[in-house]
Amino acid sequence: MNKILVIGCGGREHALAWRLSLSTTTSHVYVAPGNPGTATEKNVSNIDIAVSDYQGLIEFCLSKAIDLVVVGPEQPLCDGIVDKMTQAGINCFGPSAKAAQLEGSKTYSKQFLEKYNIPTAAYASFTTIEPALKYLQQQNSYPIVIKADGLAAGKGVVIAQDFKQAHHAVDAMLAGNVFGKAGCQIVIEEFLQGQEASFIVIADGTNFMPMATSQDHKARDDGDKGPNTGGMGAYTPALVVDDAVYQKTIETIIKPTIKGMLLDDCPFVGFLYAGLMIDDLGNPKVLEFNVRFGDPETQPIMMRLQSNLDELCLAAINKNIAKQNIQWDQRACLGVVLAEKGYPDAYQTGSIITGLDHNTVHSDKKIFQAGTKIEHDNLVTNGGRVLCVCALGSDIQQAKTKAYEYASSISWDTKYNRTDIGDKDLSHKSQIQ
Incomplete structure (x- = not known):
């Protein structure tokens, strides 16, 4: 049975820790530093070690004989935490610092795409x-x-x-x-028209296994208006990624990327996230690469995952992902982010959150915590993105209805959320019909 450490404190890490805790091959999950949400999960414990305290994290892993480390945020990956952990003899799932440049530098990423003829927007970089x-x-x-x-x-x-x-x-x-x-340094690139989608795979350096497709909503306000954020909601699967788009993405983007990284002597192990723009003809182009799971895509995707995530991660580390199978709940899932008003610009924190019932477990809906903390025995806001409310449904429409109904029961003075998460899928569906 595996003892696991998840590094991070956001909604993504809450979802990863929760899913890992449900694995039939997991004995316990630790989260460093975690949040009040992870602290409520069965067989999950928060550890008071900062994400950036790499030596402290290594010492904890060695003292607890941790079998697997899963890194949530991008900064530790770009700083080389996987290299450091590997040198200490610890199984750490994620790319090396060299491979993490795919996210760490937009210029590196664009040059890589250009080198291997992977479709992307025209660009130039400047200092x-x-x-x-x-x-x-x-x-x-x-x-x-x-x-x-x-x-x-x-x-x-x-x-x-x-x-x-x-x-x-x-x-x-x-x-x-x-x-x-x-x-x-900045990159200036052409604006691509179409529909966005998130295409995430688990890679072992040579082979890969696709995860469920999803669609994020980056803009803060309804109708994709307002400033860019870390993400205001997501749903899975993404209808825009039909069978033809799926195969084009595999053949023209994922396979050349995995092969190119191998040729460049930095094999990619970890979650490879290709942010796509899909045009009206169904041709995908790369908007960006991330070298970890997206937030908030993680939350609805983890709601649908039925396989043991720890086994998949360990298989990738051991270069054995090709022999794995992955099982999904066939229902759709939608997550809506509840944020502080003003995010991503100036916003207040410290508002008391009401309506969360930690004692009730639902089979088809769940709340993942992100920017929260406990203050005077109350759960209060402590960040821009506070909660992600997720629900499963027979289709996106039902998942959306259930998620928004659940979200309406939670309140604080300056709560803000988009009201149109999932509408792109519903619009795409109506156009097909």
Whole structure:
């Protein structure tokens, strides 16, 4: 029986820890540092070690004889936690620091895509303002996309509608230091039209196993308006990824990426997440790579996963993923994020959350905690994205209805959420019919 450590404290980590705790081959799950939600799960314990305390995490793993470490957030992966753990003889699921550059540097990622002829948007990268502005002045088509090169918690992307907005974004990133080191280099790329989808696989360096498809909602407000966020909701499966799109994604994106990383002497082990834009003809292009599970896609996907996640992760580490099988609940699942009003900009914290019943377990719905903490025996808000409310249903419409009904029972003074999670799928379905 496996003892497992999950690293992180968000909704993604709550979902991973919960799913791992249900595995028939798991004895106990530790979460460092975890959150109040993970603390309520059966056979799950929070450990007061910071995500960035790599030596402390290694010492904990050795002292507890941890069989598997699953890393939630991207920063530790880009910092080389897998390399450090592996050197200490610990099974740590995720890519090496070298392979994690696929997410850690947008410029590296775009150069890789270009090198291996993997479909993506046209781009240019810059480290100084004047050449970037000159490039923008030569562009005839708006909107245009400006991205911070490094890690920016999913918020380092600006979709500029005109030159004025693009100029402001370039200034903010390269001169205003709005994203710190992440914005010292920027990528400017063409704006792709179509529908987004998240395509995630478990890779072992040579082979891979696809996870359930999903669709995230990055913009803060209904109708995909407002600033980019870490994600305001997700659902699975994504209807836009039909059989033809699925096969095109495997053949033109996933296989060449796994092969290319191997040829570049940095085999990719871990969750490889391809953020896709699918055009009207069903052709997928890569918007971005992530080297870990997405948040909030993890939450609804983990609701549908029925296989032992620890066994899949260990199989990947042991380069044996090709011999594994994966089972899914055939129902759809939708998750809506409840956030603090104002997120991702300035927002308050400390509001008391009411309506959560920790003692009731539902077979078809669940709340995953993210930005929460316990204060004076009350559960209070402690971040921009606070909760992700998920529900299973016979289709996306039923899952949406159940998730929003459940979400309406939870309240605090400055609660905010989108009301249209899943509507793209429903619209796509009606167009097909």
